[in-house]
Amino acid sequence: MAGTELRTDFWLSEYLTPWDVYAHGITRMLAHCQTAYQEMYVVETGSYGKALLLDGKWQSCTADEFLYHEALVHPAMIFHQSPRRVLVLGGAEGATLREVLRWNSVEQVVMVDIDGEVVAACQKHLPEMHNGAFDDPRVNLVIDDAVHFLEQTTDRWDVIISDLTDPIESGPAFQLFTQEHYQQIQQVLAPGGIFALQAGPISIPELYLHARVIKTLRSIFPVALSCLCPAMSYGVPIAFALASQDLISPYSDPEAIDRHLAQHTTGGFQLMDGTSLLGLLHVPRYIRQAIEAETEIYTLQSPPKPFGKGILEKPL
Helix, strand or coil: CCCCCCCCCEEEEEEEECCEEEEEEEEEEEEEEECCCCEEEEEEECCCCEEEEECCEEEEECCCHHHHHHHHHHHHHHHHCCCCEEEEEECCCCHHHHHHCCECCCCEEEEEECCHHHHHHHHHHCHHHHCCHHHCCCEEEEECCHHHHHHHCCCCEEEEEEECCCCCCCCCCCCCCCHHHHHHHHHHEEEEEEEEEEEEECCHHHHHHHHHHHHHHHCCCCEEEEEEECCCCCCCCEEEEEEECCCCCCCCCHHHHHHHHHHHECCCCCCCCHHHHHHHHCCCHHHHHHHHHCCCCCCCCCCCCCCCEEEEECCC
16 A cells, blocks of 8 residues: 555565566565575565575465475375375475374485575574474485485385475476476385375466476376465465375265374374365366366476566665
């Protein structure tokens, strides 16, 4: 509204498309550095609490990260039913780890992140997100490139969760949304294993990105499904994906899901229950139609190139 006082020191203006901008008011700068891979900020915002920014793009925030991380992690864990060994790719904030560790069956979690400086900053400044997860004896933190790790590992995983940054050309996740990478994932999944991943926006202008991720997954996996993400701080709706060599059979009874969660987890969910899970999996028709109509897949020769950049600037 014209004439309204701006109670902020900086604005993050994130260009979602060349014509659409979403802005967050920044009230305090907690950390900033240019790492070997990306520019990182940890900030406090006017509406959404603390937030992690990478290369000018919003990653997650303390106010609504549970909507993202619970929806990313638990559908795969529920469908597997009793995952023991879990691999997390990315996830510097530690919130993905936190959610995995709710499961009583989990014996080992390996988290692989390319950028140790970002992980260290999150450990220091975002305890609300990781909640001490890095100190859990079941966790092994590996600072490495995900592609290199997958090339070297001989282990097999019940669930693999890919919590990576967007595949912008200047960022470290550029190759990790391609057919070649998904082939690597398929080779290290245990029998009955499930792959869960952040799979792009589902706004009308950018829906093709998600559709191509699903089509790329289906070129490797017999089963690949969309799953909605209800987090609101990104400015556009986004979605996840689930993929497996085996049939993923969604529960149809919310009460059965609730009983399973009560028996097999430590609880404490803010989003996830039987009703919520079924809602996340009921993807709108326009998304299903876009996926069916899409013909392109992502490869190393033709990787995703989403538009996206952010500018942190002081108001005039």
